[in-house]
Structure formats: structure tokens, C-alpha cells
Amino acid sequence: MxxxxxxxxxxxxxxxxxxxxxxxxxxxxxxxxxxxxxxxxxxxxxxxxxxxxxxxxxxxxxxxxxxxxxxxxxxxxxxxxxxxxxxxxxGGDPVALVSHLISRHEIRPDELSALEQMIADAKKKEGKR
The missing domain is CATH 1.10.10.10 (Winged helix-like DNA-binding domain superfamily/Winged helix DNA-binding domain)
Structure with missing residues (x-):
């Protein structure tokens, strides 16, 4: 590592x-x-x-x-x-990190859309493997 x-x-x-x-x-x-x-x-x-x-x-x-x-x-x-x-x-859990960021910070609609797009892109990339 x-x-x-x-x-x-x-x-x-x-x-x-x-x-x-x-x-x-x-x-x-x-x-x-x-x-x-x-x-x-x-x-x-x-x-x-x-x-x-x-x-x-x-x-x-x-x-x-x-x-x-x-x-x-x-x-x-x-x-x-x-x-x-x-x-x-x-504890090494990226979902916990993202959950913390989303729940503790005000997120604008455009930022939320950008996050949704990143998730969609990651799903597409994962599907190609």
C-alpha cells in the first residue's frame, strides 16, 4: 500500500x-x-x-x-x-463520509445534481467491468 x-x-x-x-x-x-x-x-x-x-x-x-x-x-x-x-x-467507510457531508452541510440543488451525475457515471463505469 x-x-x-x-x-x-x-x-x-x-x-x-x-x-x-x-x-x-x-x-x-x-x-x-x-x-x-x-x-x-x-x-x-x-x-x-x-x-x-x-x-x-x-x-x-x-x-x-x-x-x-x-x-x-x-x-x-x-x-x-x-x-x-x-x-x-x-472506519474506512466512504459511504459514512459522504453521508456525514450530506447530512451536516446545506447542499444546493445544482450540487445535488452534480453528485447524482457522478453516481450515475460511477454505476455505468462499474457495469462495464
Whole structure:
């Protein structure tokens, strides 16, 4: 089984910048998160170093600048974190997760239609197997 990549709040914010830009320097990430986070560039640099040790980013040097790139996709992180959440909070039962989301949140008619379409598509896909 593939190891789940869990990212904390700041790590996820940094990854979103990298996913959006494709690659970025510490300065680029700092600028992108400055209004939202107000963190020092050294904090961003430290976090990127930790994230590289974790294996979720890599870098190349251009002169004195490090340019960081994500090594994992947003989809991989989302799937892993949702799977982990489902396992820990709902005993691995995706129906319980969806039931919780539907019963605890107001769902607009267009959202409900979209969910119904996803279910119909999944049924068709399953029927082809």
C-alpha cells in the first residue's frame, strides 16, 4: 500500500503555490503567501527544506537561487489525505463520509445534481467491468 502523504496547513499552502506556478523560488512563494500568511522568507525557506527532506519537493540551483518543484501531484495528496481521513474518522467507510457531508452541510440543488451525475457515471463505469 502506498504511504499517505500528509501535509500540514502551511505545507499545503506552499504546495498550492508550486502546483499553480509549476516551480518557484523562496521569494516567489513568500510573495504569493505574504498577504495570507505574513511569514518571513526564512520561514518559507525552512519549510521548503523540510518538505524536500520529506520528499514532496525538489530543487535545482540557478546561481544562488534554489528553484523548487513539486514531486507529487495535487491529486495524489488529495487522495491520500481523504483516504486517511476516511480511515481515521469513518472506519474506512466512504459511504459514512459522504453521508456525514450530506447530512451536516446545506447542499444546493445544482450540487445535488452534480453528485447524482457522478453516481450515475460511477454505476455505468462499474457495469462495464
Amino acid at each position: 502506498q504511504k499517505t502523504t500528509y501535509l500540514g496547513d502551511l505545507q499545503l499552502a506552499i504546495m498550492r503555490v508550486l502546483w499553480d506556478l509549476g516551480e518557484a523560488t523562496v521569494t516567489d512563494v513568500h510573495q504569493a503567501l505574504l498577504d495570507e500568511r505574513g511569514l518571513a522568507p526564512t520561514t518559507i525557506a525552512t519549510m521548503l527544506k523540510k518538505m524536500e527532506e520529506k520528499g514532496v519537493v525538489t530543487h535545482r540551483a540557478e546561481g544562488r537561487k534554489f528553484i523548487y518543484q513539486p514531486t507529487i501531484s495535487e491529486d495524489m495528496v488529495t487522495r491520500g489525505m481523504v483516504s486517511d481521513l476516511t480511515e481515521r474518522l469513518f
